[in-house]
Amino acid sequence: MPEDRGQWSGKLGFILAATGSAIGLGNLWKFPYITYENNGGAFVLVYIAAILVVGIPIMMAEVLLGRKTQLSPVGAFQNLGKNKAGGQAWTAVGFLGVLAGFTILSYYSVVAGWTIHYAWLALTGRLVELSSDPQALQTYFGSEFLASGSSQVFYHVLFMGLTTAAVFFGVKRGIERVARILMPFLFLILVVLVIYSSTTEGFGEALTFLFRPDFGSLTTASVLEALGHAFFTLSLGMGAMLTYGSYMGRDISIPRAAVQISALDTLIALMACVIMFSIINSADIDVSKSSTILFTTIPTVFAKLPAASLFNAMFYILIGFAALTSTISLLEVVSSYAIDNLGWARHRATLTMGGAITIFGTLNALSLGASSRLSSINLIGRESTAGLFGTMDYLASNWYLPVGGLLIALFAGWIMNPRETRQELETGHGPLASFGIWHFLIRFVSPLAVGAIIVSVILGKEYN
Ligand code: PFF
Helix, strand or coil: CCCCCCCCCCHHHHHHHHHHHHCCHHHHHHHHHHHHHCCCHHHHHHHHHHHHHHHHHHHHHHHHHHHHHCCCHHHHHHHHHCCCCCHHHHHHHHHHHHHHHHHHHHHHHHHHHHHHHHHHHHHCCHHHHHHCCHHHHHHHHHHHHHCCHHHHHHHHHHHHHHHHHHHHCCHHHHHHHHHHHHHHHHHHHHHHHHHHHHCCCCHHHHHHHHHCCCHHHCCHHHHHHHHHHHHHHCCCCCCHHHHHHCCCCCCCCHHHHHHHHHHHHHHHHHHHHHHHHHHHHHHCCCCCCCCCHHHHCHHHHHHCCCCHHHHHHHHHHHHHHHHHHHHHHHHHHHHHHHHHHCCCCHHHHHHHHHHHHHHHHHHHHHHHHHCCCHHHCCCCCCCCCCHHHHHHHHHHHHHHHHHHHHHHHHHHHHHCCHHHHHHHHHCCCCCCCCHHHHHHHHHHHHHHHHHHHHHHHHCCCCCC
16 A cells, blocks of 8 residues: 555544535535525435435445545546456546536635635725626626736635645545634634624524525426435545545544535535525625625625625635645645555646646636636536636536436446445444445436436536
């Protein structure tokens, strides 16, 4: 086993790092706006159901594949595919994961970089100034900030630098340490912002919107969207959880960890909704359905409330922290391939892969300015919008993750022997009474649900 693999210090280390991977722009940006667009209540319930019947089972499958082989995706499938139906062809699932990690990181870090710029704008007071006129804020975002190639590249490179530095120092001293510092902070900032939003008059309305279901407004498209999002938000389908599972000790319960990570991820997504809907309701402004709400609407709303600069800055720092623990996991998938399969030292692997992604991402960053449809950028969305950036996003969200997830579910449910999977799930847990339920979900329910997403993409039915 390559020396540079490493291990978590224990259960808490794994839970924090994996939760850090799961919680990111998906929770703080995408979930609130898709919940808003899908009319709250019923959509939230469907989303929770998707987490339970598809998310948790696939997360358990990924982690068990990683821990069993102590290898990252390519090595894991190479190893387990031997002597099984399909044989070495399963290795392609691992490569798909590496490709997805590369692709997602190349645009995710561009958006993550925006948070640094906006935190800076907030701290210098400029954001409050701009927010006095909603139109000025929109113009600043679209025509000034996005259009500036040098700014886009600068913040992207900065964010990639932070990500690479964390991965460079290894599993325990880099990835886990960053998660240990940032995750409690992130939670604290969220709690402060939830308390803050509970003092606003829009709080009650936000809770009603979120928790009072109106099933009449639910469409097939919303159900598919909730499913697709469950995937993205839990970092599933590309081997991130598999890779993190490969650094996990045999004394930890996989089922319990999967439930805890998913519960924390969902809790934080809901807290983000409470914060955003409360402040939006309080200011009584018209929210455009644009997914850029985080940068063009939220500051306007904060500006109407006390201590605007401080809360604005906290808000962007929070999003930046959340994004960093996610970008770290994306880079780790790509780097661990070089460590496990090419035999590279960790330092060489992270610098080379981090460097390559930084360069490729620079093209994404520049394509934003070149695109004429800036206002409709739809990160992690279903449509192909702004140039190369949009194409990368489209490929990852529509193809790589669902296809990867489907194949992972099929492999764990149909190709692996139930004795093998049961044994791994019971290691560190004890007899698993719900094994039958997991096995049923992973064999039938998850593949059908993920298959539905893929079919809808093939048929060109956009559900965003
Ligand atoms: N789960 C992250 C989010 O919600 O923002 C995104 C992500 C991270 C997806 C890592 C996939 C991944 F491997």
